[in-house]
Amino acid sequence: MAPLSAVLDLGQQASAPRVTVSVVSHGQRSLVASLLAQLADLHDSDIGRVVVVHNLPDDELPRPQHAEFELLQMHNEKPLGFSANHNRAFAHCATPWFAVLNPDIDFHFDNPFPVLFGAVAAEPRLGxxxxxxxxxxxxxxxxxxxxxxxxxxxxxxxxxxxxxxxxSWLVGAFMMVRADVFASLDGFDERFRLYCEDIDLGLRVRDEGWGIQRVNGARVVHQTQRSSHRRFKYTLMHLISLLQLWFKLLRDCSCSPHF
Incomplete structure (x- = not known):
């Protein structure tokens, strides 16, 4: 496994950052570079670190010159699934919150993070x-x-x-989870590789007594690819993940409230 590379040491900041952002690149250099530039444009001191996991062989991306966050890049020896990649990134989370972002997120509107943090400040039991x-x-x-x-x-x-x-659950394209809750749940279930990881996590967060919320005042554009609608391989993977989810729910509780 290639070593972690840190391209910036921020030193001391006036206020401690509150969120670590995790992004997985499947050779999507242009998308990830655009996302990094957009995150840098936010000039948000709450974003302490962005972790990019390169799931396919690729050169490191340059850190935007105006970025105020630390950038860490990890390189997988072999491709891993959605769950395993973000769990690897979480090992480098040192903030109270952990945000999972797809490379195809577009910050078309205002910075969503202050609105999200406003929601969790108003309702401390949001996980x-x-x-x-x-x-x-x-x-x-x-x-x-x-x-x-x-x-x-x-x-x-x-x-x-x-x-x-x-x-009932939040889409993994952009979700922000309390780091202590994510850790207590052992992160994403790595038995799921591409679909249903976010459903499973959302249900487990709720089962532990934490709330989830889609915050209407925070908006981003999701340039979704909908691969499972176009290719049989992804449709099959989607169906397998659904079966895994259903069997897991039934195994954990034969009278599951989710059914």
């Missing part, structure tokens, strides 16, 4: 929060997600179906 994800082009908000069960999949296709008023 995870997320901004509203807007679809590119239309800027329509992606709907809240309920637990993806067989019954829920049927309900979605019935006339008059509406998404839940409150989400």
């Amino acid at each position: 995870a929060v997320a901004p509203v994800l807007l679809q590119p082009g239309t800027l329509h908000a992606e709907p809240n997600r309920g637990v993806v069960t067989p019954l829920e999949l049927i309900r979605r296709r019935l006339p008059g179906w509406r998404p839940p008023a409150e989400p």
